[in-house]
Amino acid sequence: MIPITLRIWIIVTFTVVPSLVIAQQPSPSPTASPVQEASVSFPTPAPEAMPPMLTAKAAVLFDAHTGKVLLRHNENEPRQVASTQKLLTALIVAESGDLDKKVVIDKSDTMVLPTKLGLHAGETYTRQGLLVALLVKSANDVAVALARDNAGSVAAFAEKMNRRMAELKGTSSHFENPNGLPCDTQYSTARDMAIVARAAYANPIVHDIVHYRTISFKFNSGKTVIIPNTNHLLRDYSFCNGMKTGYTEKAGHCLIASGSWRGREVIAVILGEPARSKIWKDGQSLLVYGLGLTPEEVAASRLTKAAVAKKVKKSSSTVSGRRKHTRRT
Numbered sequence: 001m002i003p004i005t006l007r008i009w010i011i012v013t014f015t016v017v018p019s020l021v022i023a024q025q026p027s028p029s030p031t032a033s034p035v036q037e038a039s040v041s042f043p044t045p046a047p048e049a050m051p052p053m054l055t056a057k058a059a060v061l062f063d064a065h066t067g068k069v070l071l072r073h074n075e076n077e078p079r080q081v082a083s084t085q086k087l088l089t090a091l092i093v094a095e096s097g098d099l100d101k102k103v104v105i106d107k108s109d110t111m112v113l114p115t116k117l118g119l120h121a122g123e124t125y126t127r128q129g130l131l132v133a134l135l136v137k138s139a140n141d142v143a144v145a146l147a148r149d150n151a152g153s154v155a156a157f158a159e160k161m162n163r164r165m166a167e168l169k170g171t172s173s174h175f176e177n178p179n180g181l182p183c184d185t186q187y188s189t190a191r192d193m194a195i196v197a198r199a200a201y202a203n204p205i206v207h208d209i210v211h212y213r214t215i216s217f218k219f220n221s222g223k224t225v226i227i228p229n230t231n232h233l234l235r236d237y238s239f240c241n242g243m244k245t246g247y248t249e250k251a252g253h254c255l256i257a258s259g260s261w262r263g264r265e266v267i268a269v270i271l272g273e274p275a276r277s278k279i280w281k282d283g284q285s286l287l288v289y290g291l292g293l294t295p296e297e298v299a300a301s302r303l304t305k306a307a308v309a310k311k312v313k314k315s316s317s318t319v320s321g322r323r324k325h326t327r328r329t
Helices: 082-096 107-111 127-137 140-151 154-167 190-202 204-210 276-291 295-301 305-314
Strands: 058-063 069-073 102-104 124-126 214-218 224-228 240-248 252-261 264-273 316-320
Touching: 058 190, 058 276, 069 190, 069 276, 082 127, 082 140, 082 154, 082 190, 082 204, 082 240, 082 252, 102 140, 107 140, 124 127, 127 140, 127 204, 127 214, 127 224, 140 154, 154 190, 190 204, 190 240, 190 252, 190 264, 204 240, 240 276, 252 276, 264 276
Parallel strands: 214 316
Antiparallel strands: 058 069, 058 264, 102 124, 214 224, 240 252, 252 264
């Protein structure tokens, strides 16, 4: 696919918190005129900064504080969003509270496709522990266990997801499961996932978890494993502070990435990236553009292996009570 230079994107200021409300209107043409300046005090990218070239099917970049949209592309196009919808699952669980409560794993929780944590029927873990594994490992069995615990069944939890999305002013989504595994009747948009991302970013529990570069997970058996975050940008750049990855064959590679730099905070939503290598490049490019970083600042923020090891130690969590291996975000 030929990359499209995303040059001009409408900037809008929003007052709804924590929801991001993006105006329902057609995506601007790649040849449209430059964005108009909105009356906000938050810094925007330097005028000379050019929007990055993307190959993703859809994208939104916005200010995490104000909701101002800095860039958008096919933001209203319905599509599957893979595991990025686990942010909504996590938000609902976090908002429900009582995170120290024990969850007893049911056999049905273990019957989903990878990526899995490796839970076994009869094991017990806290909601908090499972929530961490959900967001760091992107474990599908954990998503089902949390959904069943929260609402009684996956179907009932999906209804809660749809209600919560409506409350957040999302208008073009329908969810059937808590993990984003393929389902023909399940879809969202970059716009709606931006709304979810902003609400999740504003939630202190979710915000804290998504920045972990690694976790130490202890199973009921006593076995402890180290789990790296599926978000590679966390390991590569100090300005990235988290969010969620996703992939299925139908959804393509997806990424919601957040970044912070000298008081600025932005979130990028990227959906339908055809190549895995490009999702990290696009994620980095969007965060750099949104944060207004210079090439020198980008180079200085690149993490060495030693720096990563040091940051991993600081941004890690020991989770007592559950976990194993597998793959696919």
